Amino acid sequence: MSEYAKWYHPYHINEQYSERVAYFSMEFGIHQALKTYSGGLGYLAGSHMRSAYELRQNLIGVGILWKFGYYDQVRNDDQTMRVQFQKKFYTFLEDTGIKVQVTIHGNQVWVKALVLKPETFGTVPMYFLTTDIPENDYLSRTITHRLYDSELPTRIAQSIVLGIGGVKVVEALGGAAIYHLNEAHALPLAFHLYDRYREIPEVKKRLVFTTHTPEKAGNEEHGVDLLEKMSFFGSLSTDDARRITGTDGPILNYTLAALRLAKIANGVSQLHGEVSRDMWNGFEGICKIKAITNAQNITYWQNPYLKKALDNNDDHLLLQLKEEMKRPLFEVVADQTGKLFRTDVLTIVWARRFAGYKRADLLLHDLHRFFDLINQKDFPVQVIWAGKPYPQDQYAVDIFNKLVRLSYQKDNFAVLTGYELELSAKLKQGSDVWLNTPRRPREASGTSGMTAALNGSINFTVQDGWIPEFGRHGENSFLFPIVDTTLPDYVQDEVDYSNMMEILEQEIIPMYYQDKRKWVQIMKQSMHDVAAYFGAERMADEYYKLLYK
Structure with missing residues (x-):
């Protein structure tokens, strides 16, 4: 079993940053050789992981190992764009020995964690989750194949893997004081925390949230009935999930739910902070939305x-x-x-x-x-x-x-x-x-x-x-x-x-x-x-x- 099967950093933690934080993102742009990103959200998350390493922070990254990446952008015969999905293989990721189970559509699915060691690309320890392992049936194995899969049930399953699978992996590493959602894709994490502590203040104490977009498409929302069928709420009853997220109607908005369950949130520029506060103004029970302007890692770029x-x-x-x-x-x-x-x-x-x-x-x-x-x-x-x-x-x-x-x-x-x-x-x-x-x-x-x-x-x-x-x-x-x-x-x-x-x-x-x-x-x-x-x-x-x- 890897030394990275426990909470571990290869440096002496800077005491300014001693709080144990697990940072969850659907995509990370770490290196050209690691195809786990689609665009700006991933570039930003990758820079964060590099700078956290340079500052010796007590933080880890949690993401998904996409078997086919986002997609390979190639050309048709007339030079127009063609979408190619090609399997990816990475010899630099190490098996941690950690495997956890999540429930998806009422079925048990195994999630395995691989680690990207800090010395490989100069990041904090990063844990990439995959369901593409022999223990799972074919359909379960495809969940972690394509970033932002076009099939809605698969997208929902990906959120469960990242949120509930990810939090269980962090618990296997010894747990974190703070869980940071970079966008609301990993929202099921919050339901897992509520199931464990049964108190909304206890969830809030541990959860922070970054919202990245004023675009409707970036603020995911789906029917509660479909989410229930997919086991999105983990062990919680649908009534409990509705109650703690303040969801009365047929649709659950991921961003709004995260704003109600986090202790604090942030927009990613000063202007976006204002836009986000205006956008969610009038919704009951949301946390304070600050602004922390995005940035990029100077050493890398x-x-x-x-x-x-x-x-x-x-x-x-x-x-x-x-x-x-x-x-x-x-x-x-x-x-x-x-x-x-x-x-x-x-x-x-x-x-x-x-x-x-x-x-x-x-x-x-x-x-x-x-x-x-x-x-x-x-x-x-x-x-x-x-x-x-x-x-x-x-x-x-x-x-x-x-x-x-x-x-x-x-x-x-x-x-x-x-x-x-x-x-x-x-x-x-x-x-x-x-x-x-x-x-x-x-x-x-x-x-x-x-x-x-x-x-x-x-x-x-x-x-x-x-x-x-x-x-x-x-x-x-x-x-x-x-x-x-x-x-x-x-x-x-x-x-x-x-x-x-x-x-x-x-x-x-x-x-x-x-x-x-x-x-x-x-x-x-x-x-x-x-x-x-x-x-x-x-x-x-x-x-x-x-x-x-």
């Missing part, structure tokens, strides 16, 4: 040579390095699309999860104007898109494919597949401008802009998520003017598009080519400002001080 040039205030070297850092990205562009991008050309990147509210195609709102922009000879522009739509989100997949088809026509316009940690790093290091176009205020945080800024890519963005705490137009970023969010969506899109193009044409492009001194000033200020507050060590510290204690 920032190019060390770029940091050294910044520390030495070497403008010439900074610009030289930015040009050199484009080469690995442009090799990917050439490999995937057959196009040779130039390192001396302003390169704009839009890269993140493809979702409707993020408006991946806003830059193409007026196609003639877009093509005029990228056809300029005096001030050339290169544009790259990348990102993974949810496979069943046909609207988002259609936008991705529309971009691919349009990109055939131009040698300075590329759409890349395979947006995972490695490509994400190349895009952030190789871009000059990081374009972010969500409809305000629907982006909870948007941490990709932080890691772009760490690598000298200047944010050009809607003032949403973390940006109001960071952005100063023309000083460390370029900002869209705030649009009246009571206007219809199509009007907001028109106004944002008009403002975006004006700033691009009148400020960004001329500055890049005609005032390199000003450009590098903004780049440096951006790098300084993002490292000063948006490193995940600050976030991991705040979680202990504001949520756990």
Whole structure:
């Protein structure tokens, strides 16, 4: 049996962070080789685990080992997007010897825990759960196959595995003082705690909750009858589950239930904290919602040579390095699309999860104007898109494919597949401008802009998520003017598009080519400002001080 079959850290715990905390997340973006994430939620959780390790915190991570990952984004014969599910194998995960049972749809299912040791990738100990073991029947084995499975009963089963299976694994390790739900996917954990202590205050004492999205799709809710059939409430009766979550009607909202059973919760930026408080205002019995702004691990994300040039205030070297850092990205562009991008050309990147509210195609709102922009000879522009739509989100997949088809026509316009940690790093290091176009205020945080800024890519963005705490137009970023969010969506899109193009044409492009001194000033200020507050060590510290204690 592994030494990691008990609560164990390979370092002397920093006494500021001595509370035993188990952090539950459906996805973790730890390393390119470990496919247990889909996007920003996973990147954020991965950075948290790295910074908790660097701070020597008494924290562990609990997630699921997805046999097929999220999905592999590959191409059809015509270059449009194809979804591939490929089995994953990991020799660096170790069997802890811990196996627990959970009830799913009235049947007993075994859950095995494997450990990712801290020295492997520089994280706190992390426990990944799988049902894909010989002790289970075929259907039970498939529960942990695909992250965010499209089949609703499987999704519900995944929550039971993470919540109840996860808490039982933590108990086998010796238990935790605090259970932290990163999103409400692991909500069944709360029912297990209530079954154990039979007092709501005892559950609240141990449970904290982070909500990540003002999007309806991100606040899962399902019929109570279906949840009861799936054994979502563990050993609790449905009446008890209704009572402690304040659920009167036919639907249980995961986020609302978590807000009623946690001692404290947080949004993931100051603006998102306000949005969340407004969103849940008027619902009885919810806990206080604070704001702890998301952050990213600087050690993992920032190019060390770029940091050294910044520390030495070497403008010439900074610009030289930015040009050199484009080469690995442009090799990917050439490999995937057959196009040779130039390192001396302003390169704009839009890269993140493809979702409707993020408006991946806003830059193409007026196609003639877009093509005029990228056809300029005096001030050339290169544009790259990348990102993974949810496979069943046909609207988002259609936008991705529309971009691919349009990109055939131009040698300075590329759409890349395979947006995972490695490509994400190349895009952030190789871009000059990081374009972010969500409809305000629907982006909870948007941490990709932080890691772009760490690598000298200047944010050009809607003032949403973390940006109001960071952005100063023309000083460390370029900002869209705030649009009246009571206007219809199509009007907001028109106004944002008009403002975006004006700033691009009148400020960004001329500055890049005609005032390199000003450009590098903004780049440096951006790098300084993002490292000063948006490193995940600050976030991991705040979680202990504001949520756990």
